[in-house]
Amino acid sequence: MDGRPVLVCTQDEDATADLVIAELNQRRVPVIRFDPGQDFPALVVLAARTGAGGWGGRLAIGQRTADLSAVRALYHRRPSTYAMGGGGQAARFAAQENRRGLGGVLTALPGCLYVSHPQAIARAEYKPAQLDTATRVGLAVPATLITNDAVEAKAFCAEQPAIYKPLHAAAYHVAGEPAGIWAAPAGPDEIDDAVSRCAHLFQAQVPKVADVRAVVVGERVFSARITAPPGVVDWRSEYRNLVYEPVTCPEGIRGALVRFLAGFDLSFGAFDFAVTADDAWWFLECNPNGQWAWLQAAAGLPITNAIADLLANGASHHD
Template sequence: MSDPRPVLVVTSLYDPTADAVIRELHDRGVPVVRLDSGDFPASLSVEAEITQHGVQGRLLTPTRTADLATVRSLYYRRPTGFAFPHLAEQDARFAVTQARYGLGGVLASLPGCRYVNHPHRIGDAEFKPSGLVAAVGSGFDVPATLITASADAARAFVKRHHSVIYKPLSNPAYQADGVSSVVRIAEVAAEDIDDSVGGTAHLFQERVLKTADVRVTVIGRRVFCVRINSDLLDWRTDYGRLKYTPVELPPRIRTSLFRYLDHFGLVFGAFDFCVGGDGRWWFLECNPSGQWYWLEPETGLPMLEAMADLLERTT
């Protein structure tokens, strides 16, 4: 007899990775309820009671209903934000806050649910300074890093380390000449830094002269390691110039991966490393909601199977 407990997939309408995972779960006979929390309350509703037995009630989309007490797992991907454009600014701000702490609080409190990942743990892990400190504590090698709003401190850091790159601490999309864009990683010299640095926090990091990048994707207890060869400072700026090769993971790195994930309470992580000329692996970041599915057709690694196993709870 099939297990009637559903998997919740929380993401936006356009999400090819979620599409692939849902198809795999459907092929296995696993019920799925897909929703975008940004649709609340227009086309998504919740009826949740807090009782001595925890959260009970139901979640309703235009085509599906989920019993909150029987959700087996929740795959938290990339939902859109709450929006109330029909309200005045102050009222909309209040409504967004209530939706976040109301619906968001319910989704984060499902009894017996496996979270991939829990939205609160995602939030914790998305702070780059926290991630770098956790990486050091987990045993990774981390390039020297400065976070500052002081132009003098930034210039001194660049002079001390000679080759330094700038990275945004977070990268929300913005419009440049009507085109969606993001702030890119770039190498900086001391003379590039002016008093505009004082406007907000910035992250500067010693540049590692690398021979390759490595993306390590951890799905549950399974680890998929791919070497990425390119001549780019940031390989994500041009996927057409990349070459992928599955490689073995050094045992020391594997141990540190799970220390890091356990620190934040994560069961999934997309880790980025660069490899120096001496073969040393340098931790750059871990994205708790990172992309991964594009690597499967490039490498043949069974990542979709691993994610479906994790959500189905066969592992």
């Protein structure tokens, strides 16, 4: 294995990234881990220069230095947002300069494999684009309405059993405690003028008997069937009461997932499906940078090795 490094961009405490780094270390692949939003400029020195072959120069963190023209891969896990202490106009200016300077260089490395490219992840986080792409690649997608019109919302929820779910899984707090906004049934009698305050996503409720989380790494698909207690709409609200079972992804769906990632130029995706009694898989969403370590442990899926393969080799892999 050559000496070209893998950059891992994530927060200080990231147990999921730790698994991948440990595997790369076992394979003697050089790894440089840092959090661009927090570590630069205090702990990181950047000296990037343009050249005929793309950006070159160096990125130094302590005693470790990466040749920017020879980065093997960049694992964009969950880095912090760019911020500067102190607040005020000068701090805001510096944070934006860092984002566009260091962040810009990191997104333009020559010959670098991205898992995945930060801009591709950002594009793929929009659920309207996800649902459109899923339909185009041949996945079954429940009828969906995005609206701020209470009349439209009432009509949609009266046409069929429906659920509401947020368009973005942002951090949310209730009385100072972290909380989740889960997908939940939405009847027409529950709809009022509060819908007009922002965009809302309503979706036909799939009569599911289970869920599937399919983690796609390059062209390798790892799937687990997730069974929640009866009546649970969103399995994420019942993490302690779930049953996991590894399952084989149907070939037609596997191909559609690979085409979905290609449409967004992604190397990774965590897909959620609702599964009906006739074993039909209904696409719900894709998290382009979703969590997977807990699923690996619960269902015995070798996801760490697959990601390490991708980062170390930069080649496509097939089941």
